[in-house]
Each structure stands twice: as C-alpha cells, then as structure tokens.
Amino acid sequence: MSTATTADGKRYRRSPLRQALTSTWGARLTSYVAFAIVWQLLAWYVDRVPGPWETLDFIWREVSGGSHGGVRPGEFWEHFSATLVRFSIGLMIGFVLGTVVGIALGSSAFMRALLSDMLLVFLALPAIIWAFLTTMWFGLGWEAPVYTVILSAAPFVAVNVAQGVRSVSPDLHRMSQAYGVPRNRQIRGLLLPAVTGYLFTGLRFAVIISWNAVLLAEWFGAVDGVGWRARLWYDAARYRGFVGWAIIFIAFIFLLDGLVLSPLQRRAFRWRESAASGDEGLGGFDAEELASIGS
Amino acid sequence: MATLHIENLKKTFPAHSKGSKPTRAIADISFEMSGQVFVSLVGPSGCGKSTLLNIVSGVDTPTSGTVEVTQDGKRAKLGYVFQDPRLLPWRTVMQNMLYVSDLSEEEGRANAKHYLEMVGLESAEDMFPGQLSGGMQQRVGIARAFSVSPDLLLMDEPFSHLDAITARSLRDELQLMWNATKKTVLFVTHDVMEAVQLSNRIITLAHGGTVFDDVAVDLPFPRKASDPEFAAHQAEILARFETMESERADRAG
Numbered sequence: 001m002s003t004a005t006t007a008d009g010k011r012y013r014r015s016p017l018r019q020a021l022t023s024t025w026g027a028r029l030t031s032y033v034a035f036a037i038v039w040q041l042l043a044w045y046v047d048r049v050p051g052p053w054e055t056l057d058f059i060w061r062e063v064s065g066g067s068h069g070g071v072r073p074g075e076f077w078e079h080f081s082a083t084l085v086r087f088s089i090g091l092m093i094g095f096v097l098g099t100v101v102g103i104a105l106g107s108s109a110f111m112r113a114l115l116s117d118m119l120l121v122f123l124a125l126p127a128i129i130w131a132f133l134t135t136m137w138f139g140l141g142w143e144a145p146v147y148t149v150i151l152s153a154a155p156f157v158a159v160n161v162a163q164g165v166r167s168v169s170p171d172l173h174r175m176s177q178a179y180g181v182p183r184n185r186q187i188r189g190l191l192l193p194a195v196t197g198y199l200f201t202g203l204r205f206a207v208i209i210s211w212n213a214v215l216l217a218e219w220f221g222a223v224d225g226v227g228w229r230a231r232l233w234y235d236a237a238r239y240r241g242f243v244g245w246a247i248i249f250i251a252f253i254f255l256l257d258g259l260v261l262s263p264l265q266r267r268a269f270r271w272r273e274s275a276a277s278g279d280e281g282l283g284g285f286d287a288e289e290l291a292s293i294g295s
Numbered sequence: 296m297a298t299l300h301i302e303n304l305k306k307t308f309p310a311h312s313k314g315s316k317p318t319r320a321i322a323d324i325s326f327e328m329s330g331q332v333f334v335s336l337v338g339p340s341g342c343g344k345s346t347l348l349n350i351v352s353g354v355d356t357p358t359s360g361t362v363e364v365t366q367d368g369k370r371a372k373l374g375y376v377f378q379d380p381r382l383l384p385w386r387t388v389m390q391n392m393l394y395v396s397d398l399s400e401e402e403g404r405a406n407a408k409h410y411l412e413m414v415g416l417e418s419a420e421d422m423f424p425g426q427l428s429g430g431m432q433q434r435v436g437i438a439r440a441f442s443v444s445p446d447l448l449l450m451d452e453p454f455s456h457l458d459a460i461t462a463r464s465l466r467d468e469l470q471l472m473w474n475a476t477k478k479t480v481l482f483v484t485h486d487v488m489e490a491v492q493l494s495n496r497i498i499t500l501a502h503g504g505t506v507f508d509d510v511a512v513d514l515p516f517p518r519k520a521s522d523p524e525f526a527a528h529q530a531e532i533l534a535r536f537e538t539m540e541s542e543r544a545d546r547a548g
Contacts, residue, residue, distance in 0.1 A: 175381040178352040178373060179395040179443065189394050193385040271385045271423045 050240035058244040083214055083226040086142055090149025091210045095203065097150065098157025102202075105158060106165025122155040127213040135221030144221030145214045152213040153206035160205070164198030165191070200265045204257065211253055297364065297371045297446035297479040298329040299351065304360035306346055306504070320346040321504035323360075328496070331477040335490035337536075338500030338507075344483040346504075348375075348451050351481065366446040374445030374478075376453040380432035382424040388435050389420040395443055410438040413472060430461035437465070441472065450482045454489065466492060467517070474516055487536065491529045492518050499536060507539050508532075 020026050036052055043051035050058075062076050104111040105119070130151045134144040168191055176186050218227025226245065233241025306321040321343040328334045336344050349355035350362055352373055364371040382391045392407035393400070411417050414434040424432050433453060440448055454462035470493060473480065484490050490497050491512060499508035510532065518525055 171377070171379070171381055172383065174349075174354050175375070175377065176394075177354050178375040178449075180373075181395055185394065189383060189386065189390075193383070196385075271425065 048239055050243050055240045055244050055247065058240045059247060062241075062244060063248075079225050079229045082142075082222075082224050083145075083218060086145040086218075086225065087149060087210055087214045090146045090214065091153055091206060093146075094150040094153030094210065095157050095206055098154040098202065098206070099161050099199070101154065102158040102161025103165055105162035112162075119155055119158060122151070123159065125151075127152040127209065127216050130213065131217040131220050134217065138221070140221055140223050142222070145217035145225065145227070148213045148217035148221075149210045153210045156205040156209055157199075157202040160198040160202030161195060164195035167198070168194040196268050200261070200268065204261055204265075207256060207261065208253060211249065215249060297366045298327065299371075299447060299479070299481065300327045300361065300363040300365075301325055301347075301351075302361040304347070304350065304362060305358045306343065306350065306355070307358045319503065321357075324500070324504060324506055326498060326506060326509065328479065328481065330479065332496060333473055333480045333482065333494045334496045334498060335482045335484055335494040336498050336500060337484055337487060337490050337532075339502060339540075340485060342500040342502055343504035344485075344500060345451055348449050348481070348483055351447075352449055364447055371446035372443065374440035374443050374448040376433075376436050376440045376448070376450040378452045378456055380424065380429075380436040382432060382435060382439075384424050387421050387423055388416065388427075391424070391435060392420075392439055392442055395439055397443075407438075407442055410442040411435070413441070413475075414438045414468065428461075430457055430465065433457060433465065434468075437469065437472075441476065441478070445478060448478045448480045450480060452484055455485070469493065470517055487532050488520060488529055491525060491532065492520065497532060499532070499539070501539055502543060508535050 021030070039049075039052050043049045043054075101115065101119070105115055127148060130148040131144065134147045134151075138144050138147070172190055173186075176190055181189070214225075215227035215230070218225040219231045222228045226249065230242055230245035230249075233245060302325045304321055304324045306319075308318045308320060310317045324343070324347065336347065338344055346355065350357050351364060352375055364373065366372065382388075383394060386394060388411065389404065389407055392411070393403050396403035396406065398406055408417060408420070411420060414437055416431060416434055416438065419427060419431065419435075424435070427435070433456075437453065440450075454465055457465065466489060473493070482490070482493060487497075491514075494512055496509070496511050498506060499510075501507040512528055514522075514524055514528065520526070520529075
C-alpha cells in the first residue's frame, strides 16, 4: 500500500482496490470487462448480434468436438491443422524471401533503386487482391492460401530487414575493419544483432498479415480450413458460428504472440534492459505499428 | 620493431554534391616513427588528425602519397582505441574482446582476462557495455586494443569524451601500461598537457594538414603535471603553438 502527502501536509492512504484498478493490469482488465458489457448490451438490443455466452458455448462445442448442427466431431482440428500448415509454409517462405530481398535492399544503392518502387507496389496491394488473383490462377485448393501468405508477408519483412541493415552503426563497422575482423564474424557479431530488432518487428507484422491472408484466401479459394469454415457459418446465416470463429482467429494470434514471439524477442534483447519492461504480448506494438497493420 | 612511414601524404574528400567544393583534409604530411616510442599528434580541430589515423588503419585511402606500416618487413598488426568505446552493445565485455581476437577460443579468453585485469575490469567480463560507466567502457576499449598484441597502437583522442577526473586516472594507467609493454603508439590529441605527460615525441600539425613542429620529450616516467620540468616543456610547446596560431591569424588578416 502506498502513502503520499497532499499539499496541505496530510498523509493519506490509497485503498488496495483503487490501487489495483489504476494499475496497468487493472486498466487491461477494465478494457476486457467493458468490452464484454458492451457486447452483451448489443446482443440484447440487436437481433443479429449473438451474445457472449451463446458464442462461447458455440466455440466450446466446435472445439471440443461435440456434435452440433450436423457437424462431425473432430472436424475443428482437421480445419485448424489444414490452415496452420498453409500459414506456416507461407510464412516461412515469405520470411526467407523477405529477408533476402531486405538484405539486398539495405546493402546496395543499386538494389534499392532497382527494387524499392516495386516493393512499394507490393506493400500497397491488399491481401484480398492476392486472394482473388491466386484463386483465379490456381483454383480451389491449398495453393491460393499459401501464395497469398507469401506475397502478403514478404514485402513487410523486406522493408524491416532493409531498415535494419541500414541501421548498422558505421562506427562499429569501421572498428571491425580497423581490427581486421573476418567477414563471417562481422556478419554474426555486428550485422545480425543489429538487424534482429527489425527482424522481430518484421516477423510480428508478417504473422498478423499472414494470418489475415490465409483466412481471406481460404474464404474464397479453399474447400477446407478455418477461413472456409467461417464462411460456412456465414453462408448459413449462423451468426454465433461466424462470430465464434472470428474469436478463434483472434485467440490464436494472441497466443502465438504472447507465448512464442514476445518471449523470443525478450530473449534476443537481454542486453537492452529497457526492452524487458515495456514489452508484453501485443502491448509491445506501439500505436503507429498497429495503425499500419490495420491498413 | 614496427615502423610507420608516411611520405607526402595528401587527402582530399570529393565534393558531396554539385556546387560544393572538395574538402582538403591533409595538404602534405611526411614523418617516420619506429620502435618503442609513444608519439603524440597534436593540433587544432580540422588539421586532419583523425583522417590521418583512418588512413594509417586502412579504413580510408590517401589521395596520394605513401603510408607504410611494417613489422620486420611484413604488414604490421594494428590496435585502435577510438574517441568513443565502440563496443558491440549486444555482446558482453568478454565477447567484445573475443570479437577482435584471432587466437583460439581458449587462448583468447586467457589473453582477454589478462588485459582486462590490467585495466582493473576482470570482474566485469560477463557484463554488457550498457551496464558500465563511460570510463569503464573506454577501459574495455583500451584493453581490447592491447589484447591483439598490436605492432602499432593507434589512439584517437581516447579520453576526450570522459570527465576530467576519469580522464586523469586513465592517463595515469595508460602511462603504466605503456611502460610495461613499450608498444609503438601513435596518439592523437588536442590537449598539449596530455601529450607531454604521455609521449616521447610530439608532432604538431597546423591547420590544413601540414607538420608544423616535431619535438622530443625527454622526461623520466612517471610524469606528474606538478613537476616544474613538465611545466616548462608544456609551456615551450604551447608557446610554439601560439606562434603558429598568431602567424595564421596574421596571414588571414
């Protein structure tokens, strides 16, 4: 419990409840509770909004494999794993491709002149265009989602890696030259650590964009998977099914970011003490980053 | 014995953009140094001191002239202490030492420990540079330079970014380290007192990059600024320096 002194010299104590509510943890909890309340109110007054309990019940049945509405038990995991495989393959290829292009962009003025305008074109193309195009090219199947993910994720990784390469300190580079440090050691000791931060930002962007892309592409261009499943419920006008799946998408991204990406990033930045405090899950994105993801 | 031979060295930086003029950093510099000497290069800012070190270290190339750094006829090995510590922030002190080492992992560690002990930082080997004070970081920079067993050690105003007290204690330590190792050192500074305290020989550069003065300092080590002979040497060099400055002012006027 904290004590403080007011202007007129009286000491007062802040109650534990007030302290808990005004902490960052309390602020976060407040936002969840407020969201749930608004959702419930909307559900009461608007016909086509399914309520939170109804939706959670749906999610539970879908995930636990209970039979409902003509659905086979275990179907959820078949769709989920199909999507996860497409997402992972696309993300991996997109990440490697983006890293290679990013290093080229960052290290040579010629490559920058050659590629930067094209990169802008790719950045500006929304995933939905790729989803349509790849479905037209490849038909229904696994190809459209995978290619959509690659084409959507790679440019964001490339931009970030290029920035990282350009951020390598010229002073440290000159130091390495003066000491005659071998090139491969310079890459491991100087280039990669300098790029790591940018690489993580690029990866986190890429994960969110890829997840969007894979769902979109499945909506149009697949015969199974999570996106296709959401569309099934949408087409059947089963609102809680559709909203339930939207929540499953969001939950997946939260878990991936909080359980995998954030801890990895913290580990990579042990040397920068400040990084450990300001970074928790999606909270690690600043407003500017979130705004550009939304576009 | 390492020998640095510089003859008619000229350096002009090309114009940055259309309309701007090329910048002449070094008009014409020649000197030679060899063996167990500590040579200071003193001069006002803009006299080409740092450019000269960059050329000697091979980071920059001369426009014309000869720069040779040899050790028994072969290219000499260099150590470099910069104005700022220039440590890899994501590597520990020990890893920073190993980054420049060409010994095996095990030998490199033992060697690094030896030089970290010499600068009093043996307990900091697992710390990151961000956890050390500026003075401690520069100590690591000095230990790193000595640890590669350089034939020629280049130092570019290594104490100019430190507070006066830290700078003084590091100067005293450097004096001891030099007396213990007798490396060939080329030390750049704008501080005449620092040059008199540390060097056997002081080369003064003039504006525009020419050699103005080249004097020997034959005082016994360890040197103290409070010693009258020290003060006399310093006064003499400063007097010549002021003559140079006033001549320059006359020409300009």
